[in-house]
Amino acid sequence: MTSLELTTDDFRRLAHRVSTLAEQWLTELDARAIAPALKGSDTEALFAEGLPEEGLKDAALDALGTVIAGTRAGNARFLGYVLGSGEPVGALGDYLASVLNQNVTAWRSSPTMVSMERAVVRGLAAAVGCPGFTGSLTGGGSSANLMGLTMAREAKAPANEEGSPSGVVYASTEVHMSIPKALALLGLGRRNLRLIPTDSDWRMRPEALEHAITGDVAAGRRPLAVVATAGTVNTGAVDPLKDVAAIARRHGLWMHVDGAFGALAAMAVPERFEGLALADSLSMDAHKWLYQPVDCGVLLYREAAAARRAFSFSGDYVRTLSTDSVEGFAFFDESLELSRRARALKPWLSVRYHGLRAFREAIRKDLENASHLAELVRAEPKLELLAPVPLSAVCFRYVAGLAEPERDAFNTRLMARLNARGRVYLSNATLSGRFALRACFVNHRTTAEDVRTVVAEVLATAKELQGT
Known part of the structure; x- marks a missing residue:
């Protein structure tokens, strides 16, 4: 009979092998090509043999080197997405969380x-x-946004009312994809998401929000909530939170702030987030701008009673019997999840090790790197900056020798070729119908030299494509 038990020596030996691979990964990270030279068929072939009927024992780990070799390297020049850099002390906390294997659902x-x-x-x-x-x-932010909007619906138009759930939610045209998905999941339907135009800085226009709400009220519709964004995914724009909150309060609407990208930057530059504390609920991602390993999203809310009203539908088998405020506490009464891993262990250990000041300084450095790249783009005649840089996303494009109709196609090819070269990794955005190269700085490893490398690589790639 095969046992799943490991001896202490077996565990120590396996853990040492994995730790050695992790150490090698961190040591070689900056020298690795960000995008491995693999096709989809290559990665599928790695796992084509399926799962073994009989265990391989120590040989099971032999394939890890190949798996790691085919993994994208999130080094100092990986600037493609709003994805944190995986701070190593947090990774150790995540490792211990898996070993302890706690269900953090109730005290x-x-x-x-x-x-x-x-x-x-x-x-x-x-x-x-x-x-x-x-x-x-x-x-992550998607589940936090879903939960925040669930609280909004239950506060303003409870699902136990007669008829189908109804109500209108307002957000800017730059809203994250998780918001329409949340409305679909809640039964409100994407047709009840009212997209509000933005200003020249890609921020929601308060007067347009006011006009949309009054129009819906006049038409007999029920406004429910406003979603303000603190760091749009394209440009990092922060909606005018104080103005949006005033409108929400005046009309009796719930205000949810999608701060998955940007809100943690309020640790370093609070002046850019005036009005954040006026939210009824707020999403953040510690696996973005607190650099923690995924997954580690955050949902904050002003009143725990609103969360319990939305999520406390517990069966008798999980009912807590203690009346003590601590010992009787249950996350499942205030959360979507029942089974919950120990997500807090990584940020708790990471912040205890480094201190909040170190994280504030790392965020400021990211902001400085973004500003530096914007300055380099402005100074380079072959490049064009396409949006302001309120946080750490920089949108630009290559323009030299290209007529306007040619620029989208050329920059699309440029990005693909740039990423394939492996030294820099960028993503893209579409702004006013224009294709943009997008660099996003949420990486504690990035230096000023790395920023200069971005421009050098873009120019070198363009030269390669143009054959000059």
């Missing part, structure tokens, strides 16, 4: 981990200027 099931998560949430809320807010850690 009685994991006492220290539940109290740790509550403390981490309180600490992050205070760090971004929202003291007194509570909440929970989530799989």
Whole structure:
């Protein structure tokens, strides 16, 4: 009979092999090609043999080197997406969380981990200027946005009312894809998402929001919530939070802030997020601008009672019997999830090791790197900056020798070729119908030299494509 048990020596030996691979990865990270030279058929072939009936024992780890070799390297010049850089102390916390294997669903099931998560949430809320807010850690901004809008619906138009769920949610045209998905999942339907135009800085226009709400009221529709964005995915724009909050309050709407990209930057530059604390709910991603390994999203809210109204539908088999405010606490009464991993262990350990000041300085460095790239683009006649840089996303394109109708196609090819070269990795955005190269700085490893490399690589790639 085959046992799943490991001896202490077996575990130590396997852990050492994995730790050695991890150490090698970190040591070689900056020298690796960001995008491995693989096709989809190559990666599928790696796993074509399926899962073995009989265990391979230590030989099971032999394939890890090949798997790692085919993995994208998130080094200092990976600037493609809003994805944090995986701070190593946080990774150690994640490792220990998997070994401890706690279900952080209620205090009685994991006492220290539940109290740790509550403390981490309180600490992050205070760090971004929202003291007194509570909440929970989530799989990411998408689930946090879904939960925030669930709370909004239950606060303003409960699902137990007669008839189908109804109500209108307002957001800018730059809203993240998770918001229309949330409306579909909630049964409100994407047709009830009202997209509000933005100004020249890609920020929601308050007067247009006011006009849309009054128009819906006059037409007999029920406004529910406004989603303001603190860091749009394309340009990093921050909606005028204070103005949006005033309109939401005046009309009795819930205000949710999608701060998955940008809100944690309020730790370093609070002046750019005036009005953040006026939100009823707020999403953030610690696996973005707190550099933690995925997954580590955050949902904050002003009133725990609103979360319980939305999520406390518990069966008797999970009912907590304690009346103590700590020992009777259950995340499943305030959250979408029942089974929940110990997500707090990585940010708790990481922040204890480095201190909040180090994270503030890293965020400021990212902001400086973005500003530096914008300056280099402005100074280079062959390049054109396509949007302001309020946070750390820089949108630009190559224009030299190209007529306007040619620029989108050329920059599309440029990005593909640039990323294939492996030294720099960028993503793209479409702004006013124009294709943009997009560099996003949420990487604690990036230096000023790396920023200069971005421009050099773009110019070198363009020269290669133009055959000059």
